Amino acid sequence: GENVEQHPSTLSVQEGDSAVIKCTYSDSASNYFPWYKQELGKGPQLIIDIRSNVGEKKDQRIAVTLNKTAKHFSLHITETQPEDSAVYFCAASPGSARQLTFGSGTQLTVLP
Amino acid sequence: GAGVSQSPRYKVAKRGQDVALRCDPISGHVSLFWYQQALGQGPEFLTYFQNEAQLDKSGLPSDRFFAERPEGSVSTLKIQRTQQEDSAVYLCASSLEYRTTDTQYFGPGTRLTVL
Numbered sequence: 404g405e406n407v408e409q410h411p412s413t414l415s416v417q418e419g420d421s422a423v424i425k426c427t428y429s430d431s432a433s434n435y436f437p438w439y440k441q442e443l444g445k446g447p448q449l450i451i452d453i454r455s456n457v458g459e460k461k462d463q464r465i466a467v468t469l470n471k472t473a474k475h476f477s478l479h480i481t482e483t484q485p486e487d488s489a490v491y492f493c494a495a496s497p498g499s500a501r502q503l504t505f506g507s508g509t510q511l512t513v514l515p
Numbered sequence: 516g517a518g519v520s521q522s523p524r525y526k527v528a529k530r531g532q533d534v535a536l537r538c539d540p541i542s543g544h545v546s547l548f549w550y551q552q553a554l555g556q557g558p559e560f561l562t563y564f565q566n567e568a569q570l571d572k573s574g575l576p577s578d579r580f581f582a583e584r585p586e587g588s589v590s591t592l593k594i595q596r597t598q599q600e601d602s603a604v605y606l607c608a609s610s611l612e613y614r615t616t617d618t619q620y621f622g623p624g625t626r627l628t629v630l
Contacts, residue, residue, distance in 0.1 A: 409557075434615060434616060435615055435616040437618065437619070439621070444623075445623055445624075446519075446606055446621035446622050446623045446624050447558065447606070447621045448621070449618055449619075449620070452618065454616050492557050492558075494557075496615045496616065497615070498615065500563075500571065500615070501546065501548075501563055501570075501571070501613065501614075501615050501617075502548055502550075502560035502563055502571065502574070503548075503558075503560070503619060504560070505557030505558050505559070506557055507556060507557050508555070508556070508557050
């Protein structure tokens, strides 16, 4: 089955700096790659997603890039703010199934 | 509009008790998923429904876990004879249709603690 690896597990940045989180996946048939933000005591919230027919997608301060050849995708957050502090999860949807396989998460801390 | 809701938000059970966790998906959503999230980990798939049909239950860890969605809307995850290793957050997600590229919207989860 699909295996998703995510790093780093923790990331601290100064307010205003950029943050980058990287994920790799194993199933070359995977075609959907969402990113979720999870705050303490809450469910995961979708922040951006990318489908396999595009290489990059941007939404204000957040961007995601996808390299299907290398089977990796990355989340980029620019001009970080303290409210960006949370756990971020990448995920992949295997081509053979509808469920998501998640990475192990990145605890992002934005220092004021 | 209303998102995915789950109840109860917190549940404490003694080892050996049965529990039932409820999920109300977004109205009209065809697909419904249950995930289990252990502390400090990413969610892990348990089971998937398309309308009332349970199409995939490959993630259920044992036959003590049972899920249903009899009318294609509300779903219940039941855990019989709870064990300490069942302690986790149980997340429900729904999506509008049934494609692998459909966005999944998550509820707030039910935190289950088994003593």
